[in-house]
Amino acid sequence: MTDTLRPAAPRVPGPTGTTREAASRGPADRPPTPADRPRLYALDGLRLLAAVGVMLYHFTARWSQVWGDDPGAVFPETGPVLIYAALGPEQFFVISGFVILMTAWGRDVPHVVASRVARLFPSYWLAVIATSTLLLFLWPAGKDISVGEALVNLTMLQELFGVRHVDGVYWTLYAELRFYLLIGLLVAWGITRRRLLWVAALWPALGLVAVEAGITPLAALAIDGYAPFFAGGMMLYLIFREGHARAPWLILAGNVVLGVDHAVTWQMTSLTANTIFTPDPWVLGALTVGCFATVAAIALTPLKRFGGAWLVPAGALTYPLYLIHEYWGWWFIDLTAAHLGRWAVLAGAVTLSVLLAIGIHQVEKRVGPLLRRRLEAALRRAPEAGRPAARHAQSA
Structure with missing residues (x-):
C-alpha cells in the first residue's frame, strides 16, 4: 500500500535458473547485475482498486x-457485494510483503529506514492534521476527539500507547510499521x-499460536494474525525474483491457509457487527485466496506486461486516498444527504476524497524525497560520529 513498485536498480536479481546454492547467498556474495525485471504496473492499479473498494464499503455499507x-x-443493491471490499x-498487506521486500533486498539499513519513513509519514501527517481539524472544529459531531489524541496520532504509535485512532483506517499503518521493523x-x-x-515459514505460524494463546507481546510482533499476508507476499517476490521452486510455493500455500483461517473468522464477526448484511464465509475464503492470487497473476504470468505508465498516478494516489476518505467523505454525506439524491451524494463524497488525496500527494511528492535524503544522510553520519569516541574509550 505504501511504496513504489520497482526499486532503483535491484542489485542482485537472480535469473530464473539460479541454483539453490547460489540463490541462498546474500547480495554481497554476488556481483551487481543490471535490473532486468519490468515494473509491475498492474500492481499500481490493484492497489487503487483495493483502496476504492474500502472507500465505497465505508460510504455505502459500514454502519x-x-x-x-x-x-x-440506503444502498440495498450494492451493499451485499461491497461488504467484501x-x-x-x-490485499494491501500481500502487496506490501512483495513490494517492500523488493525495495529492501540489496540495500542497507539507512536506505531502508529513510525510504520507509519518507514514504509513510508525510502523507500520514497531513491526513492526521486535516482529519483532526475537521473533527475538532468543523464537525465535532463526527467523532469526539481531543487535541492530545490528535498529537499522539502523529507518532503513528497511538495503538502502542493505548490511544484511539483519530481515523479508524490508521490501524493498518501500525501493522505496516511492525512489518517494516521485521x-x-x-x-x-x-x-x-x-x-x-x-522467516516466512515460522513467523506467521508462531504468531497465530500467540494470538490464539493470548500472548499479547508475541501477538503484536506477529501483527495480530496478519503475518501470513505479508509472508505470502514475500514468498511471491522470492518466486518472482529467483524462479519457481518447491519450498517457496509450499510456504506460500501454508500462509494462504493461515490467512484464510484468520480473515474468514475475523471478517464474519466484523461484517456482521458493522453492517446489516451477513457475509458468506465461502465467498470470504475465496476472496482471501484471491488477495494472494491476484499478486501472483500480476507477478508470475503474462499479466506482468499489462498496463503502462498511466497506472503510476493511480498507485501514487492510493495511500493518501485511503488515509483521508473516511471522515471527510462522511462529513460531506452528512451535509448533503437530506438535500440530494443518494447517488449524487455518493459521487460528491468520492470526488471530495479524491481531490483531497491529490492535494496530499502534491505536498508529499515534494516533501518526501527531501526527507528521505536528509534522514538517510543523518543515519549514515551517525556511525561515523560515534567512532572516535569508541576508539578513545578502547584506548583508555
Whole structure:
C-alpha cells in the first residue's frame, strides 16, 4: 500500500535458473547485475482498486449515522457485494510483503529506514492534521476527539500507547510499521533466500499460536494474525525474483491457509457487527485466496506486461486516498444527504476524497524525497560520529 513498485536498480536479481546454492547467498556474495525485471504496473492499479473498494464499503455499507439511515438500507443493491471490499487491507498487506521486500533486498539499513519513513509519514501527517481539524472544529459531531489524541496520532504509535485512532483506517499503518521493523532486522542480518524461507515459514505460524494463546507481546510482533499476508507476499517476490521452486510455493500455500483461517473468522464477526448484511464465509475464503492470487497473476504470468505508465498516478494516489476518505467523505454525506439524491451524494463524497488525496500527494511528492535524503544522510553520519569516541574509550 505504501511504496513504489520497482526499486532503483535491484542489485542482485537472480535469473530464473539460479541454483539453490547460489540463490541462498546474500547480495554481497554476488556481483551487481543490471535490473532486468519490468515494473509491475498492474500492481499500481490493484492497489487503487483495493483502496476504492474500502472507500465505497465505508460510504455505502459500514454502519454510520450520516445517511440518516443505515447505509446498507440506503444502498440495498450494492451493499451485499461491497461488504467484501472490507478485505482491502488484506490485499494491501500481500502487496506490501512483495513490494517492500523488493525495495529492501540489496540495500542497507539507512536506505531502508529513510525510504520507509519518507514514504509513510508525510502523507500520514497531513491526513492526521486535516482529519483532526475537521473533527475538532468543523464537525465535532463526527467523532469526539481531543487535541492530545490528535498529537499522539502523529507518532503513528497511538495503538502502542493505548490511544484511539483519530481515523479508524490508521490501524493498518501500525501493522505496516511492525512489518517494516521485521524487514529492517532482516536487512541488518542480511537477506538471503534461506533466511527468507525460514522467516516466512515460522513467523506467521508462531504468531497465530500467540494470538490464539493470548500472548499479547508475541501477538503484536506477529501483527495480530496478519503475518501470513505479508509472508505470502514475500514468498511471491522470492518466486518472482529467483524462479519457481518447491519450498517457496509450499510456504506460500501454508500462509494462504493461515490467512484464510484468520480473515474468514475475523471478517464474519466484523461484517456482521458493522453492517446489516451477513457475509458468506465461502465467498470470504475465496476472496482471501484471491488477495494472494491476484499478486501472483500480476507477478508470475503474462499479466506482468499489462498496463503502462498511466497506472503510476493511480498507485501514487492510493495511500493518501485511503488515509483521508473516511471522515471527510462522511462529513460531506452528512451535509448533503437530506438535500440530494443518494447517488449524487455518493459521487460528491468520492470526488471530495479524491481531490483531497491529490492535494496530499502534491505536498508529499515534494516533501518526501527531501526527507528521505536528509534522514538517510543523518543515519549514515551517525556511525561515523560515534567512532572516535569508541576508539578513545578502547584506548583508555
